Amino acid sequence: MTRRDTLESTDSTTDYEITFPSSDTLDQDEEWCLVRENGATRKVRFHDYGEIYELPGLYEQLFYEHLQCSSPEIVARLFGRELKRSGVEADTLSVLDVGAGNGMVGERLAEVGADTIIGVDIIPQAAAAAERDRPGIYDDYLVLDLTALDEDTRCDLKSRKLNALTCVAALGFGDIPPAAFAAAYDVLAPGAWLAFSIKEDFLEEQGGSGFARLVRELADRGMIEIRAQRRYRHRLSASGEPVHYIALVAAKQNAEPAAPLAEEL
Template sequence: MIKDTADGTPWTVELPERASARDESFVFVRDGHRELIHLHDYARIYTVPGLYERVVQDLLQCRSPIVAVDGAIAAAAELGRALATLRVLDLGAGVGLVGELLRAAGVSAVVGLDNLVEARDACMRDRPGVYEDYLVTDLELAEPAAIEHLAEGQFELLTCVGALGGGHIPPGALIRALNSLTGEALLVMTVHERWLDVDSVDPFSLAFRAMTAGGYLEVLQASSFTHRLDMSGDPITFRLLIGRRTAPVPVDLILM
């Protein structure tokens, strides 16, 4: 049992007893009240301190943040880029798990970006000081001034962990984030293997294939790992992708 630090009322979570791979909800129990919450209802989950970490990190054993950060550290070292001076943009930052790991590894400048104000509020509540700044915006719909402001960050590494494909961060937002980077910056992301199938028509899949085929993104490393367990206890396989942006990406790439 974990205590909700917001009001001291103890709470617990229950996973489905006879779950299938399609089950994506859990029961949140507090003060005699039972609430069914979908695993991707982040706006609701983030309002409870520690709830995301308890369900996703502890019970479902999510490894994407540590795998991504370890990959970023190794790639930076191989390319001779010093962690202490590396500027990182964390796209889909959520409650700040990736940012916290990056800072612990020695990265001094990390900026978080998410389209949910609840994510920023939760991060500022639970991990204050992890990010140099935390921006809340939908990059796909952002005004040019917001994009220009982002580019002023001179980011050399973009992380996007578990937030691509399947209707999460749209490809337009990923492309705008990539275009805010400086020079031949690095990209580190973790993606469900299904979105990398050659026959996938998911918008991310189409954009990713177009970026690599067009020479805008060079994949330096691709490796499979267990992202987390599903509600039935079976592993979900993701792929760690480490790439280098070699040229600015046309915003309308997948329409070309």
């Protein structure tokens, strides 16, 4: 199947009955719901991505239909706008999509017109779901832990001449830590684009995730230039409250590595 066929045929066909708990005080990484399918009900934590990806269509139904997630669309739109403003043709892009999941962001990048899209995720269920749900969207999909890259993989990634990194709705919360983001940043060529989103609390001065400091250090040291920033509603919480994220588009300015900065956080 070609990338165009995939864009035209992507659809979730299975319907699940999803019920949300009535308590409204759960942290984002503790949220859960009940999923009923074929007469059986199971409790699914939102952050048990492996379990969610194994059920075809559940990710889309839960996060996009019920909780109205907008992150892939918002980040891709902001990125596309900055590319246009800079006179960069999307078909010159080789993108590393970090925390790629089942391909929601890859699909948007294909619509923007990226030439090459490489997915990276830490769990094999994500790679399998991307292949099942959006075959042909990724030119390659690597299952790996960016915080423990061996030298061969690092060299392989560098040799791909990646000139863009996306990371959408995957930073913090026990998902992608600053060290993994820094490792991905370090395999990019100077001049590469970064387009990512992060919960707004994590970018605030007192936020405990380390991302605020990493992004500030990268900007203060002139390693990145922030080209666009937008606060937006990422999705609703299980209790229906808006959850706000920041979308950022930046350009990598030089080859100075970010890994040592992440180590100091």
